[in-house]
Amino acid sequence: MRYFKLCVKLNHHFLIILLLLYGIDSQGFLNWLFPNLKDPPKIEEKAPKFKYKGCGVATSKQTAQRRIVGGDDAGFGTFPWQAYIRIGSSRCNMLMSIFELIGWKQCWIERCGGSLISRRHVVTAGHCVARAQPRHVRVTLGDYVINSAAEPLPAYTFGVRTIKVHPLFKFTPQADRFDVAVLTLDRNVHYMPHIAPICLPERGSDFLGQYGWAAGWGALSPGSRLRPRTLQAVDVPVLDNRVCERWHRANGINVVIYPEMLCAGYRGGGKDSCQGDSGGPLMLERAGRWYLIGVVSAGYSCASRGQPGIYHRVAHTVDWISHATTLA
Incomplete structure (x- = not known):
């Protein structure tokens, strides 16, 4: 017989729930405990009046303020x-x-x-x-x-x-x-x-030398466990893969940047995505529309000299991504 105690503080009071786990149907127990709860909960989104203008259009043009690593508060809806x-x-x-x-x-x-x-x-x-x-x-x-x-x-x-x-x-x-x-x-x-x-780029698109933006709620400094509550964003230039390899090797890091990868960052460091930003976008604006050009993937540090961030290159797999959206 196994017991599990869950103590939570609700409205300044302690509620102790004693769950008898052995021999009990877990979903049935949840339905009994919360009869009006369904998992996942179905929420009716009441949308405000909004004219959709197509992918990659941000209605908010708020300017960023100070701080990702070396980045800024992104601004609501940016x-x-x-x-x-x-x-x-x-x-x-x-x-x-x-x-x-x-x-x-x-x-x-x-x-x-x-x-x-x-x-x-x-x-x-x-x-x-x-x-x-x-x-x-x-x-x-x-x-x-x-x-x-x-x-x-x-x-x-x-x-x-x-x-x-x-x-x-x-x-x-x-x-x-x-x-x-x-x-x-x-x-x-x-x-x-x-x-x-956000829009997807065309297959094979090249963004070399252009400045993209990475965004997320990841760490503000290397190795930090602290995470910002406010969405952060940072601008970083897209690099040639061979240049990215040379910069890393100059720091004793023997990394191979494959064609499906993309590097973005500064040789002197100072700005980068970091732990907790994984999976987030590297995006670029063209003619008023934003395109997803990279997915935050890896990095040997955060914003360190000669160690730019490594992203998945979306233009390399955009056909697979588009196909995946048609399967379910």
Whole structure:
């Protein structure tokens, strides 16, 4: 006979729930405990008046302020395709709905970024979700300041129906190969001023020498466990792959940058994506529309000299990404 005690502080009172786990149907227990709760919860999004102008159009033009590493607060709605992804522990699956209600964070073992590309699909890094089960993943759209109720428009959280990791994805001691995945959400997304998809680039597009933006809620300094609550963004130039290799080797790092990878950053460092930004977008604006050109993948440090960030190159696998959105 096994017992599990869960103590939570609600309205300044302690509620002790004693769960008898042995011999009890877990879903039946949850239905009894919370008769009005369904997992994943079905939320009716009441969209404000909004004229959708196509992919890659941000309605907010707020200017960034100070701070990702060396970056800035992005501004509410500046990147309406930005997704906040949480991957839960399998041991917590039975009680995940309860933990979501009470805000218990220990069940989330991984936090990543992502990019909305359609009403039902989000692109993220393969290494974020390669070992995850769809029922353990939650995707939040429209968030700017995490866990804030004071934003101009609300955020919405979705369950995940399917996870499609690129068939050539491979964990490696260096940057992971073909580090991209497509998540199918459990319901359609209603586009709003702060929730809209980003465009995909044409196959083979080259962005060498152009400045892109990386965004996320990752660490503000290398090795830091502290994470900002406010979405951060940083501008970084796209580099030639061979230049990226030479810079790394000058620092004693023998890395191979394969064709499906892309590097972006400064030789002197100072600006970069960091831990917790994985899966998030590297994006570039052309003629008033934003394009997803990279997915945050790897880096040997954050914003260190001669160690630019390594991204998955979306233009290399855009055909697979587009096909993945048609399968479910």
